Amino acid sequence: MPLSIDFRRHAKVALRHAIVWPGIAxxxxxxxxxxxxxxxxxxxxRWTSLDGSSTVEAEFIGLWGNNVVLELPxxxxxxxxxxxxxxxxxxxxxxxxxxxxxxxxxxxxxxLADAKEAAAPAPTPLPAPPTPPPYQRLxxxxxxxxxxxxxxxxxxxxHGLIAAFDSLPLNYQNDLERLLRASVAKLDRQGxxxxxxxxxxVGDLVxxxxxxxxxxxxxxxxxxxxxxxxxxxxxxxxxxxxDGLDPDQLKLDxxxxxxxxxxLVGLDTRLAPHIAAMNExxxxxxxxxxxxxxxxxxxxxxxxxxxxxxTKQTVNFITVDGMWLPADSEAEAWAExxxxxxxALAGTADGSLLAGGPAQMVxxxxxxxxxxxxxxxxxxxxxxxxxxxxxMAAPLVAQMQSFGIGNRRGMNPYGGGYNExxxxxxxxxxxxxxxxxxxxxxxxxxxxEF
Numbered sequence: 207m208p209l210s211i212d213f214r215r216h217a218k219v220a221l222r223h224a225i226v227w228p229g230i231a232x233x234x235x236x237x238x239x240x241x242x243x244x245x246x247x248x249x250x251x252r253w254t255s256l257d258g259s260s261t262v263e264a265e266f267i268g269l270w271g272n273n274v275v276l277e278l279p280x281x282x283x284x285x286x287x288x289x290x291x292x293x294x295x296x297x298x299x300x301x302x303x304x305x306x307x308x309x310x311x312x313x314x315x316x317x318l319a320d321a322k323e324a325a326a327p328a329p330t331p332l333p334a335p336p337t338p339p340p341y342q343r344l345x346x347x348x349x350x351x352x353x354x355x356x357x358x359x360x361x362x363x364x365h366g367l368i369a370a371f372d373s374l375p376l377n378y379q380n381d382l383e384r385l386l387r388a389s390v391a392k393l394d395r396q397g398x399x400x401x402x403x404x405x406x407x408v409g410d411l412v413x414x415x416x417x418x419x420x421x422x423x424x425x426x427x428x429x430x431x432x433x434x435x436x437x438x439x440x441x442x443x444x445x446x447x448x449d450g451l452d453p454d455q456l457k458l459d460x461x462x463x464x465x466x467x468x469x470l471v472g473l474d475t476r477l478a479p480h481i482a483a484m485n486e487x488x489x490x491x492x493x494x495x496x497x498x499x500x501x502x503x504x505x506x507x508x509x510x511x512x513x514x515x516x517t518k519q520t521v522n523f524i525t526v527d528g529m530w531l532p533a534d535s536e537a538e539a540w541a542e543x544x545x546x547x548x549x550a551l552a553g554t555a556d557g558s559l560l561a562g563g564p565a566q567m568v569x570x571x572x573x574x575x576x577x578x579x580x581x582x583x584x585x586x587x588x589x590x591x592x593x594x595x596x597x598m599a600a601p602l603v604a605q606m607q608s609f610g611i612g613n614r615r616g617m618n619p620y621g622g623g624y625n626e627x628x629x630x631x632x633x634x635x636x637x638x639x640x641x642x643x644x645x646x647x648x649x650x651x652x653x654x655e656f
Contacts, residue, residue, distance in 0.1 A: 251302070254292045269303035327415040327588070335445065338482035341365040341474065344372060350508050350523060350530045354498045362485050362495070364478030368470050375527035381544050383466035385551070390461050392554045397565025402453045404569040407576045409447025412440055415579070418588040424596040438487055446480040507533075 250263040253276060264276035264284075273285040288296050323330060341363070344356050353373065360369035371379060412419055419425075420437050428436075449455070455476065461469055489495070494515050501509045506525040511518055522533040526540075575595055582588035 251298060253286070253295045253298075256290050256292055258292060266299070266302045266306075268306060269299065274299040274303075325585075327418045327585075328413070329417070332413060333441075335442070335479040335483040338364045338478050341368060341478075344369075346528060350503060350510065351498055351500050353530050354510070358496060362482065364480070364482035364485070365474055366481065367477065368467070368474045371467060371470055373529060374531075375529050377527065378540060379466070381540070385544065385547050386466060387461050388548075388551050389559070390458050392551060392556055392559040393458070394557050394559060394561035394565060395459075397560045397562070398458070399453045400565050401560065401568045402451050402456065404572040404576065406447060406451045406453065407580065408572065409444040409449075409451065411576060411579055412444030413448050415582075415588060416441060416444075418582070418585045419592070421585060422589050422592060422596055424593070435487075435491070439484070442480050442484045442487065446477060446484070449476040449480065 250265045252261060252263055253274075254261045262276075262278060264278045267275040267277050267283065269275070269288075270285065272288050274288055274291070275283060275285050277283050288299055291299065341360060342356070344353060346353075348356070357366075357369055357373060360366060371382070374382070419440075420433070425433055425436070450473065456473070457469075497513045499511045499513070501511055501520070503509075508523045508530070510521050510523060512521055513519075523530050524533050524536055525531075526535070526537055575591065578591040579588055582591055
């Protein structure tokens with residue numbers, strides 16, 4: 207009478223309502239060996255009958271009540287009452303049964319943990335872009351071409367903000383620091399925090415709800431390559447907003463006492479990984495970096511031809527205190543621009559900038575959608591809250607597809623991990639893991655023969 211242990215049927219029953227992510231089936235196939243399937247890699251044990259007259263080598267399959275299930279070469283499966291074994295074999299059967307139960311319990315917990323993680327709004331921990339190359343200061347002795355190429359390289363590495371500041375003459379830097387401090391003093395701090403908080407929530411939502419965000423049916427319906435490209439770009443933008451506009455991290459108040467460059471270095475540290483990732487994406491999409499050709503350079507003046515793809519532009523440069531600047535940034539034009547900025551601040555009352563209407567407009571536009579989405583406790587609730595936004599974005603997505611924008615190998619700068627497990631918002635994740643073995647045993651050989 208054949209003995210069968212149908213673990214595959216058992217797994218299908220236990221997972222009949224589950225959303226199964228790629229690889230879970232392989233996990234069950236592999237781990238079924240832990241709970242009773244035949245595996246040639248598992249060594250057989252020696253089993254001896256109670257009277258000592260018969261000893262066989264057989265693989266332990268499991269305990270069923272007071273019976274031990276063994277697999278003999280052939281293979282043939284038999285059940286033997288534990289009471290019909292010598293003490294050493296009985297102890298061995300109990301020990302192997304306890305180990306098997308422990309492994310099954312660990313497997314159950316791992317599967318439940320994996321299911322919980324797959325249903326979470328985002329991976330844990332959150333994926334992060336790689337650390338970009340460190341910022342390199344300009345070697346001022348290199349000339350105009352060296353300065354332009356340095357600026358491009360630092361921007362590519364995500365350090366464009368601090369590089370742009372360092373490329374200014376010292377007195378220009380001092381003007382910026384003085385007027386930025388004066389501008390911050392004019393701000394309505396509460397209003398500014400409201401604006402920053404609402405905008406920051408957009409980035410926070412994209413990053414911390416990324417699985418739910420990119421599993422929205424409107425995104426799932428578009429071409430997979432275009433979706434991957436959109437996902438990669440939006441995650442970089444979301445991370446940029448989340449890390450760059452966090453009111454608690456931006457610390458505008460510190461500008462009153464902290465040197466501007468020191469404050470910019472802190473901001474650069476948070477922004478650089480995301481900007482570098484975005485620049486890499488642009489390169490993957492075929493957007494070529496700028497190239498420069500100095501056509502003429504004499505007496506602190508120069509003409510440069512800048513090429514971007516098929517577009518060429520001629521720009522005039524001058525030197526100011528040893529730094530090369532576009533000609534429209536010469537000292538007189540700069541002083542005039544600073545004077546206009548200073549005059550505008552003089553007519554602005556302290557604490558009035560961004561007060562009232564401007565401070566309320568941005569939260570009024572964003573919060574009605576953001577807050578329900580951030581409060582959502584399931585993908586279904588999130589998709590419902592975000593559907594209006596996705597409907598408005600549909601023309602942009604369609605335009606991306608019409609231009610054939612698709613994913614390039616290596617496009618995702620964060621490494622993988624976004625929406626790895628998939629999601630179906632019409633189904634709830636269930637995991638009914640009852641790992642008790644369901645045995646339908648008919649003896650292939652009589653126990654007395656053992």
